Amino acid sequence: MKKIRGFLVKRKVFSLFRYIRRKSHSSTTTYRRLNPSRRTFSRFIKWGSKLKSKARAICSKNPSFRSGYLRVRDDPLVEVPKGKMAVYVGQEDGDDYERVLVPVIYINHPLFGQLLRKAEDEYGHDHPGGITIPCRVSEFENVKTRIAAVCGGRKMMLWKRGV
Amino acid sequence: MNIVDDIYMMLSGNNYLNMVKPCWKPSVEGDGGCVRKSGDQIGRTDGLLWYKDLGAHVSGEFSMAVIQANNLLEDQSQVESGPLSSSSSGPYGTFIGVYDGHGGPETSRFVNEKLFANVKKFATEDQEMSADVIKKAFLATEEEFLSVVREQWQYCPQIASVGTCCLVGVICNGLVYVANAGDSRVVLGRADRGVRGVSAVQLSTEHNASYASVRDELQSMHPDDPKIVVLKHNVWRVKGLVQVSRSIGDAYLKKQEFNREPLLAKFRLSKPFSKQILNPEPSIFIHKLNPKDQFLIFASDGLWEHLSNEEAVDIVHNYPRSGIARRLVKAALQIAAKKREMRYSDLKKIDRGVRRHFHDDITVVVMFIDPPLPNRTRSLVSIKGSRGLPRTNL
Numbered sequence: 001m002k003k004i005r006g007f008l009v010k011r012k013v014f015s016l017f018r019y020i021r022r023k024s025h026s027s028t029t030t031y032r033r034l035n036p037s038r039r040t041f042s043r044f045i046k047w048g049s050k051l052k053s054k055a056r057a058i059c060s061k062n063p064s065f066r067s068g069y070l071r072v073r074d075d076p077l078v079e080v081p082k083g084k085m086a087v088y089v090g091q092e093d094g095d096d097y098e099r100v101l102v103p104v105i106y107i108n109h110p111l112f113g114q115l116l117r118k119a120e121d122e123y124g125h126d127h128p129g130g131i132t133i134p135c136r137v138s139e140f141e142n143v144k145t146r147i148a149a150v151c152g153g154r155k156m157m158l159w160k161r162g163v
Numbered sequence: 164m165n166i167v168d169d170i171y172m173m174l175s176g177n178n179y180l181n182m183v184k185p186c187w188k189p190s191v192e193g194d195g196g197c198v199r200k201s202g203d204q205i206g207r208t209d210g211l212l213w214y215k216d217l218g219a220h221v222s223g224e225f226s227m228a229v230i231q232a233n234n235l236l237e238d239q240s241q242v243e244s245g246p247l248s249s250s251s252s253g254p255y256g257t258f259i260g261v262y263d264g265h266g267g268p269e270t271s272r273f274v275n276e277k278l279f280a281n282v283k284k285f286a287t288e289d290q291e292m293s294a295d296v297i298k299k300a301f302l303a304t305e306e307e308f309l310s311v312v313r314e315q316w317q318y319c320p321q322i323a324s325v326g327t328c329c330l331v332g333v334i335c336n337g338l339v340y341v342a343n344a345g346d347s348r349v350v351l352g353r354a355d356r357g358v359r360g361v362s363a364v365q366l367s368t369e370h371n372a373s374y375a376s377v378r379d380e381l382q383s384m385h386p387d388d389p390k391i392v393v394l395k396h397n398v399w400r401v402k403g404l405v406q407v408s409r410s411i412g413d414a415y416l417k418k419q420e421f422n423r424e425p426l427l428a429k430f431r432l433s434k435p436f437s438k439q440i441l442n443p444e445p446s447i448f449i450h451k452l453n454p455k456d457q458f459l460i461f462a463s464d465g466l467w468e469h470l471s472n473e474e475a476v477d478i479v480h481n482y483p484r485s486g487i488a489r490r491l492v493k494a495a496l497q498i499a500a501k502k503r504e505m506r507y508s509d510l511k512k513i514d515r516g517v518r519r520h521f522h523d524d525i526t527v528v529v530m531f532i533d534p535p536l537p538n539r540t541r542s543l544v545s546i547k548g549s550r551g552l553p554r555t556n557l
Binding site: 080084086104108116123127131 | 395396398468502503504505506508509512513514517519520523
């Protein structure tokens with residue numbers, strides 16, 4: 001199956017347009033930026049280099065150039081994305097042992113607290129490395145979906161109230 | 164198009180306002196700024212963090228910070244500067260206490276209230292500061308706590324399983340007395356001609372069963388008990404229960420009278436004992452201050468499990484004084500987050516109690532030792548760490 005690859009240029013083009021327009025109307029603005037030209041220019045230079053690298057990633061045949069973030073699974077030392085943390089599930093020497101990325105806010109949930117208590121009984125607080133939860137992966141996934149349902153539901157409610 | 168232009172101008176005007184606003188607000192929390200406000204005397208809190216960025220004591224300046232991880236904060240700390248006895252002719256100097264509780268907050272809170280008063284009492288009797296005065300204060304505080312346990316034993320037997328490590332420093336007459344029972348640590352930063360500019364000298368002796376010397380000492384004290392230290396979850400523990408070999412409190416490991424019901428079974432030992440298993444007596448070290456000695460870092464083991472002596476000393480040497488204790492805490496938390504494979508910014512979102520899986524309570528007190536100035540006013544200080552942090556159960 002072939003996937004469509006690409007990126008959006010809409011926003012950047014819009015801001016470029018606005019920048020040019022602001023330049024021509026500079027006398028009407030109420031205040032002046034402290035160092036306008038350098039900041040904007042560096043932004044466009046950055047954008048240009050990003051364009052170049054993305055284009056190269058799309059055109060090149062070498063898979064390592066493309067979608068570098070997929071390698072996370074192979075190398076656990078790659079930085080965890082913002083808002084998530086790595087949790088190890090299962091017995092360290094068993095074959096049912098997996099590294100799972102969990103949203104950090106789930107950790108405060110009482111259901112997760114029960115899992116953490118299990119970990120505390122097994123390894124104590126001073127376990128080196130990531131948090132390891134001694135339970136089956138299926139059990140862990142079950143807890144995760146239940147917490148996700150609660151968190152998702154709350155988000156929906158907030159959203160509805162907000163609108 | 165004109166309307167769009169107007170809105171755009173309004174929005175940018177508003178942003179501009181937000182941008183300048185901090186400029187006319189007094190800067191209190193800034194690292195460089197040092198604005199004295201009355202509310203600043205007792206420190207500030209920010210979520211689970213308590214801090215006092217900069218204060219003055221008799222022989223220099225100090226900085227303090229505490230971060231809470233347990234549901235109830237078990238670490239307590241204090242800095243007392245001024246007269247160290249009740250008489251005006253008695254010793255004058257600074258007292259620093261770091262108390263890292265375990266099993267609950269009761270003992271560390273008790274010691275935080277009583278130990279300094281006991282030091283003052285014995286210093287008044289002897290008319291001087293000495294290692295003996297500090298030792299007597301430790302033992303008296305221990306006795307007072309054991310009598311509290313005896314009083315509350317009937318309706319709250321759990322109090323017999325609560326204890327605290329005690330680290331005390333007294334700076335007086337050009338000497339630093341370091342008394343330690345437990346695994347907190349004090350490190351001296353000394354100016355050095357080397358590349359790093361400062362070297363770390365550890366002044367305290369720790370009593371944690373992870374050290375072979377501590378295990379040997381325990382074994383020699385209890386030759387007829389082969390199971391005096393047990394390896395559990397890769398951690399050495401005295402009787403499989405506590406990691407430290409000296410503490411105040413822990414009545415169930417001090418006196419046989421508390422090794423029975425109604426105390427929970429997991430805290431009871433199968434065999435009765437006649438000799439106390441944990442020792443309340445501190446190891447005392449006296450250090451003569453040298454002009455090269457720049458600062459002392461007192462901290463509970465929560466800091467030292469993430470930072471080495473050298474790393475901590477380098478941080479204090481390389482950054483501004485104000486807020487340095489907070490910076491040390493932050494450095495430790497950043498390492499803790501890395502160990503648990505997450506971001507520091509995300510660690511801050513985790514509630515107390517659950518936090519204990521990521522790091523321990525951390526207390527840091529940095530005391531700067533400045534050369535005496537003739538015109539310096541003698542600053543009297545009495546400050547207790549953690550005031551304002553949550554003190555009730557979640």
